[in-house]
Each structure stands twice: as C-alpha cells, then as structure tokens.
Amino acid sequence: MKLKLEISPDLAALMQAEIAAGEKAVTTAMREAGAGLKSAWRGQITGAGLGTRLGNSIRLATYPKGGESLNAAALVWSNAPVIVGAHDTGPLIRSRNGFWLAIPTPAAGKSTSGLRRGSTSTTPGEWERRTGLRLRFIYRRRGPSLLVAEVRLNSKGRAVASRAKTGPGLTTVPIFLLVPQVKLRKRLDLARDAERAIDGVPGRIVAGWVEGNAR
Secondary structure, X not given: OOOOOOOOOOHHHHXXXXXXXXXXXXXXXHHHHHHHHHXXXXXXXXXXXXXXHXXXXXXXXXXXXXXXXXXXXXXXXXXXXXXXXXXXXOOXXXXXXXXXXXXXXXXXXXXXXXXXXXXXXXXXXXXXXXXXXXXXXXXXXXXXXXXXXXXXXXXXXXXXXXXXOOOOOEEEEEEEEEEOEEEOOOOOOHHHHHHHHHHHHHHHHHXXXXXXXXX
C-alpha cells in the first residue's frame, strides 16, 4: 500500500510570500518614518525662525538603496550639525581663547564667506576685510564692550564705507558687542520628533503587513 501526502496550498510558497510581504512592510514603514522625521525637523527649524537654508540642511537616506528588506533602515541628519545641535541643546558658549565673544549687530550685515558652513554671521576680521575699515575697541564697565567704526548707514541700516572721513551721514556705529559668554536659548526639540517617529514604526509595519496580506 502506498500513501501519498500532498499539502495544499504550497507551504514553501506561502512562507516566501509572507517574507516578501514583511520586507515590503518594513521597508515602506522606514521610508515613511524617515520622510516624516525629516519634514518635522525642517518644520521645527523654519518655525523657530532659523531660516530655510538651515532647515534644508536636514537630509534623509534610506537603506537598502534599492529593493526591500526586513533590515531596512532610515537615517536623518543635518549637514550643519554644530549649528543645529547648538539650538537643540541651548549651551553656554565661551570664547576658546578666554577673550571676548563678538556678537554682530544689524549694522554688521551678513557674512559672505560663511555661507558654505551654514552660517551667515560675520566675524570682526571678516568684516574688516570685506569693508576695508578698521574697528575700534571701546570698553564699558556696565554692559557689553563694543567694536565700533566710523561709517555711513545705508537704507537697510548696514554699515558701509564712506570716502569722506568726516561730513554728513558719517557716524560712530557699534558693529560688534563684546561679551565674555552667552547662553544660547534652546529653540529646538529634535528628540521629541525622533521619539515620535520611532514609536510609530511598529504600527506602520503591522498595518503595511496586514494590507499586503489582504491583497
């Protein structure tokens, strides 16, 4: 007597289909979570008034680059980590060499050499090179000391060089405030959005897996 056992449907095919559904669910969930976190971080940065340039420094990469995997992952980061990190932690900033921190006033304008580093703040040395003017130190016992220059203010309130050393429109303008240290206000909470993204991943995976099996 011969016995023949057949299993229908094919278990191997079912397992393979289940694995494929899982790979798609995990990969989709990680891509959606990464895209959501990137959008949330960019929204935080621009909403805090830090500008779209810094907001656009937030980038996203998902793995694998092509195809799907149960080990799919998403990485969200900033191309300007020092600036973003400072606004996220609110640190106490001191000068490296123990001297003054130079805080530019609106009259200083914006840096042209720092754009690649994600910063538009100018420094005393950069300002002097850009304008061809010399800064003069004024010590004040109360309040911050100053770096000033004999300049003319343009229509935007920025200091510009004048050919005349004296005359109408030429005045002594504070270009930088000098302070020993400054406490940067915490303006971001990146961990909050990251935790929300992580907490939402399991639900995304389950929903995607169930949806894949239902088709």
